[in-house]
Amino acid sequence: MALEALIARLRFYSDLGEGDLAELAGLGGKIRNVEANREIITAGQEMDAVLVIREGWAARFKTLEDGRRQILNILLPGDIFDLQVLVAAEADHSVVTVTDVSLYTLPPPAVREMLNGSGALTMAFWWTQVQEEAFLREQIIRNGxxxxxxxxxxxxxxxxxxxxxxxxxxxxxxxxxxxxxxxxxxxxxxxxxxxxxxxxxxxxxxxxxxxxxxxxxxxxxxxxxxxxxxxxxxxxxxxxxxxxxx
Missing domain, CATH: 1.10.10.10 (Winged helix-like DNA-binding domain superfamily/Winged helix DNA-binding domain)
Known part of the structure; x- marks a missing residue:
């Protein structure tokens, strides 16, 4: 299955059954490969997919007008990003590959349907986002x-x-x-x-x-x-x- 890293992460939050794995496989995503040091997303870009890192590392960042860059956080295999596509059309930050990266691209309607459920998979999915918010809070404390x-x-x-x-x-x-x-x-x-x-x-x-x-x-x-x-x-x-x- 293409979502091995995501499944490994979700299993920290829930015991996924065969039905859960089948639901993930049924999301209908595609694999996209991106070379190192390439932007996956550019701020202001219209989004059309929820993305999951399969392999490699990437970084979220914002750039000031004078070229100074702040990396907001690092994305590792299993990380889900750009959920904003579910509620907004444009990205508010950029993402660049650190290494060669393999992505799994998920269609937003399928993700919305999954999140409307009430099972262990949906709960585990949301906990990953709670954890990401915790990482961002630690980033503020570190740098501040x-x-x-x-x-x-x-x-x-x-x-x-x-x-x-x-x-x-x-x-x-x-x-x-x-x-x-x-x-x-x-x-x-x-x-x-x-x-x-x-x-x-x-x-x-x-x-x-x-x-x-x-x-x-x-x-x-x-x-x-x-x-x-x-x-x-x-x-x-x-x-x-x-x-x-x-």
Missing amino acids: RQSAQERIGHLLLELHRRAQIVNQANGDSLRMPLTQTQIADTLGLTPIHTNRVLRRLVREGYIETSRQWIRFLDADALAQMCDFDPSYFHLDAFRMRLRRGN
Whole structure:
């Protein structure tokens, strides 16, 4: 099935049955492949599909008139985006590929019909959006109140945990395709400062880096340093709520 990453993510929030999987397969989507460093969506563009990342990484961003860019968040396999197509015709931000990306494009009418249901699949789908809002709130806190070292450590741990959810990372390593410029644009830093902080994290024994890979040498100490508490992922709350049948 083309929606493996999405299913892996949804299964954190609900026990999907054969009927749920059949409903996902019946959405009637198509696969679209996009090369690295290409815009999938441009702000102001009319939208005609709900998109799901199958493979690869992408980034939501907005650009100021003088060319400065703020990356709003990173999109990983299993992430659903551009739900605004269900209520509005135009995109209010842009999305660019970080790596080569494979997308699953879903027709809005089919998604609307699915969301009108009341089953576990619909609830799990909405919880993914609640979680994305939580990620955006953490992004505000990171960039508004944390030091550069705290911001980078926190982002790395968040991306590692998110990648684990969809089976894209192991216990202590993360393939990290973001460039230092992209990390800087995500965290409101300069590329030079980002490079210095990454080297400091290596020097202080928190991580080691090798090409596009990061290995966490002491994830607990890194989490303590940057005040990373994964409770904002709400994974335990999702499972407890589903067990109660609410």
